[in-house]
Amino acid sequence: MNKTKVFFLIVLLLANVPFLSACGTTSGGVSLRELNELNVVMVTGIDYDNEKKEYVLSIQSVKPATTKGGGISKESVYTAKATGKTIMEASKNLRASTSGKLIWFHSKSVILGGDLVKSKDLKEVVDFLARNREIRLTAWVLTTHGKATDIITAKPNSEVTLGDELEGIISNQSEWGKATVLTLKDVVNLYENPHQGFVTGHIVQKEGIKEGKKILAIEGATVIFRRRFLMHLSNEEVKPYHLLKKVEDREPEMIFNIPLEKDDNEEELNTAVKVEVKDRKKEVTFENGIPAISIQLNMDATIMETGTEENLRTDQTNEKVLKEVTRQIRNHTERLVYKVQKEKNVDIFDFSGLIHRKEKKYWREHEKDWDQIYPEIPIQLSVDWNIVRNGMITQIKQGEQQ
Amino acid sequence: MTEFIKPKKVKRSTEKIEEKMQEKIDEKDWSKWGIDSSSEVNKKRFKNIFDPNTMFEAREVLFPKGVKGVVCYFDDLVISAEVNEHVIEPLVEHGPEAMFKDLGERVITSKKIRQFEKLKDAVDFLTSGGTIVHVDGMNYFIGVVAPGFPARSVTEPQAEPLVRGPREGFTEKLQDNSALVRKRLRTPDLKSEEMKIGRRSKTTVLIMYVDGLVADDVLKTVKDRMEKIDIDVLIESAQLEELIEDDMFSPFPQIVHTERPDKVVAGLAEGRVALLIDGTPFALIVPSVFYDFMQASEDYYERFYFSSAIRILRMITFLIALLVPSIYVAVTTFHQELIPSPLLYTIIAARAGVPFPVVIEAFLMEISFEILREAGVRLPRPVGSAVSIVGALVVGQAAVDAGIVSQPMVIVVALTGIASFTIPAFNMSMTTRLLRFPIMFIAATMGLFGIAVSLMLIGLHVCALRSFGVPYMSPAAPLHLKSWKSEIVLFPFFFRRTRPEYIQKHDLQKNATKPRQEEGKK
Known part of the structure; x- marks a missing residue:
């Protein structure tokens, strides 16, 4: 072939390039979407209608219009709802009432309604969320006891859109320690696990400061085990959960209130201690053929507020403070472990995974008996304290008068 | 200096001259014309070649005993005063006798003298700003270089300004440009070869390189490619660039051009070849790689x-x-x-x-x-x-x-x-x-x-x-990590010891300065 022929061949090939854009599909390849047409879904809610046996998909989306300096105005936020035998059908039915091309890439949170979580196998839902290439694995999965639609249509308190509001609330979990929200990736990893359950956030509408105005808040968490709803954890119960299992990359801060002394009216004067896990070691030991798990926590403590008159600099006070905090931590964890281990027989702390990793031989032999073994496993918790910080002051006292 | 031989004295009648002219003019191709011993014939021949051309001057000089001489030049290409002072005046003063003995050596006081045996060469010399002298009885021409081209003075380069560094830029005059390079690189190894390109323009292209540093194959390629050029008029370096570059269809430039003598010197010192073209302030540097285009002289x-x-x-x-x-x-x-x-x-x-x-x-x-x-x-x-x-x-x-x-x-x-x-x-x-x-x-x-x-x-x-x-992608592909130190990023001087190894390989040591020990520290 001479050079001219090659040249014309290349020109011919290049001339076909524009047609490639027509070959695109949503399941792969190239697909052209103009920015002006986009209707960006920010939050997705999935409900199940038990009477009609149908899924209800509700979304909050944003279709930004010209604004000075960009951003989103309240007028460009929309909600929509559609039903279908499957979630995918419902999502297609959404198009009946929405303008623009819906894209799910920026849907940061998925809310699962109470009816769906409590009465349905979650297989279809998680499969839909994981299979769809538009939904990100980093999306947060939340549950609610009522209808997800109600949460979707709720008015955000501080942000313009609900999506931003939810993201803001969720990102605060490490500052608080009483909430835990999983991403879709973790949910996909754990929901089929026959030995472990997973814990994810539970969102509710609460009464705000203004009368009649409802606000969104994370309240406790939902435990889902073997694709189904198992139990609810309160905010206080999430705290020891964070101590026993590393959930987020950043360990959350949590506050323990300890009564150090009483005032003249015999009322307790509390001291607030901020506690942060620095290191966590989990070991498996065997006693009479039964595995035992010991957890060693290495923690920092900071005194944030106190009503006591004692000198907080002394070792005795420090010891007293730490002893009390340790006692509370033990109490909290024992209560939680009793509830999930003895009462519900669900492993939410990844103990089964720990034994699997550390004692492969034992696990292979006893995996099938895990349901019987798990409630009997003793769990020992020991707490080491690194340092006690006192904050900016030691004690506020009246200065010497001259 | 060439030995001049005293020719025989010849006397001819006007008729004879006319005859001789006629016979030669029958030959249409002037490049085949020879040199006559009579200055009048030669004058007519030049007139014939150049006329009509108001700028062409052929001045007759009369000596005693009826001997005639002729001085030819282009009025616009030479400085007339210089021709007068260095050529005509001495000629008249010394007379024909002395003239034949050492015309070039003593009589003509100009510095550059050449001898032409062919009319064609003399014509080329005239068009490039030379002055031709002929006296009756000589069978050759004497060429005196006294050019006076209009030229711009050395100014700051317009296209490559910088904050720190020499502010001299090339001009349109080849001699000046060559001087700007040579004064920065005073080694006898700095060679320059001349080549005329353009059938009609006869543009001088100076191939400059440092002997011993330059890669022989590159130099040979440059010469080969330039020899094969057959164009009418060479005006700008861009034409030459297009004619000698490797892939003229590539959107990427493959030859660096610059107005800065310091850049040319740096290139020469790395073993590259510089091409200075008469009539343009842009010099070409070959070979050039991609990263050369991303460098400014100021980097250094x-x-x-x-x-x-x-x-x-x-x-x-x-x-x-x-x-x-x-x-x-x-x-x-x-x-x-x-x-x-x-x-x-x-x-x-x-x-x-x-x-x-x-x-x-x-x-x-x-x-x-x-x-x-x-x-x-x-x-x-x-x-x-x-x-x-x-x-x-x-x-x-x-x-x-x-x-x-x-x-x-x-x-x-x-x-x-x-x-x-x-x-x-x-x-x-x-x-x-x-x-x-x-x-x-x-x-x-x-x-x-x-x-x-x-x-x-x-x-x-x-x-x-x-x-x-x-x-083209050296030193990235093929990889020459040593050259990265001065070509892609810039390491301190002590680390930049070698010349780029993709240009030439036989003399790489550029700098042997050792880091100075701090005083008092042993």
Whole structure:
């Protein structure tokens, strides 16, 4: 072939390039979407209608219009709802009432309604969320006891859109320690696990400061085990959960209130201690053929507020403070472990995974008996304290008068 | 100096002269004409060759005993006063007797004397600013060099300004340019060979190189390619560049041109060949690789931290200039998931009223930007700046306000334009400007995949490209890590000990300075 022929061949090939854009599909390849047409879904809610046996998909989306300096105005936020035998059908039915091309890439949170979580196998839902290439694995999965639609249509308190509001609330979990929200990736990893359950956030509408105005808040968490709803954890119960299992990359801060002394009216004067896990070691030991798990926590403590008159600099006070905090931590964890281990027989702390990793031989032999073994496993918790910080002051006292 | 032989005295009648003229004029091709012993005949022959030409002067000089002489020159190409002083006056003063003995040595006081045995050579000499002397009885011409071309004085280079460094730039005069180079490189190894290119223009091209440093095959290639050139008129270095470069269809420039003598000297010291062309202030440096186009001479005159940072920045701006509009088009039409949510909302909001698809918008803006730039360059300088201000501020702002283009697109186009200005070599910057359009088109049809494909094609092309046998992407591909120290980033001087090893391999040691021990520290 001479050079001219090659040249014309290349020109011919290049001339076909524009047609490639027509070959695109949503399941792969190239697909052209103009920015002006986009209707960006920010939050997705999935409900199940038990009477009609149908899924209800509700979304909050944003279709930004010209604004000075960009951003989103309240007028460009929309909600929509559609039903279908499957979630995918419902999502297609959404198009009946929405303008623009819906894209799910920026849907940061998925809310699962109470009816769906409590009465349905979650297989279809998680499969839909994981299979769809538009939904990100980093999306947060939340549950609610009522209808997800109600949460979707709720008015955000501080942000313009609900999506931003939810993201803001969720990102605060490490500052608080009483909430835990999983991403879709973790949910996909754990929901089929026959030995472990997973814990994810539970969102509710609460009464705000203004009368009649409802606000969104994370309240406790939902435990889902073997694709189904198992139990609810309160905010206080999430705290020891964070101590026993590393959930987020950043360990959350949590506050323990300890009564150090009483005032003249015999009322307790509390001291607030901020506690942060620095290191966590989990070991498996065997006693009479039964595995035992010991957890060693290495923690920092900071005194944030106190009503006591004692000198907080002394070792005795420090010891007293730490002893009390340790006692509370033990109490909290024992209560939680009793509830999930003895009462519900669900492993939410990844103990089964720990034994699997550390004692492969034992696990292979006893995996099938895990349901019987798990409630009997003793769990020992020991707490080491690194340092006690006192904050900016030691004690506020009246200065010497001259 | 040439030995002059005293010719026999010949006397001829006017008739005889006429006869001789006639017989020679019958021969149409003047290049075959010979040299006659009579100066009058020769004068007529020159007149015949050049007339009508008001600038051609053939002055007769009369000596005693009826001996005649003729002095020919182009009035516009020589300084008449010099011809008078150094040629005619001495001739008349000393008379023909002394003249034949040592015409060149004593009589003519000018410095440069040549002897021509052929009429054709004498004609060439005349047209390049020489003066021809002939006295009855000689069977050769004497050429005196007293050129007086109009020339610009040495000024600061316009195209390559810098903050620190020599401010001398080449001019249109070859001798001056050669001097500017030679005064910076006073080694006897600095050789220069002359070559005439252009059938009619006979432009002098000076091939300069440092003997012992230059790679012989490169030098040979340069000479071979130049010898094969057969063009009519060579006006600018660009023509020569196109005629000798390896791949004239490549969008990438393969030969560095510069107005700066210091850059030429640096190139020569690395073993490159410099080509100085008469009539243009631009010299060519071969071989040149991609990274040479990303360097400014000032890099070497600033502190190495700054120079390294600037060089890395230039690599980034090269990519920005080449790719940013395409990436913007691809990401906004195909891959909205790549844009962080808040930014996406901002872009959508900014684009809400725009009636065109992103790619049309991008093409509109890019083309209007090129129009503005071209208008700014072509117009007289005072008007040019006004056009760019009107274009950039007024039209841009009005287009955004009217909702024809969006603000992010203005930012993208402006960023791209400014990024392309940071590339030191103007021809490389033009390459990015031009390549941007096909990449944008492919990005608009195939998204990021298309950009990846285009980059791969460009990568394949530049890796296959060679400049006089040197791979174009050296020292990156093939890898010469030692050369990175002075070619891609800039290490301190102590570490830059070698010359780039892809230019030549036989003499690499450039600098042997050892780091100085701190005083008092042993």
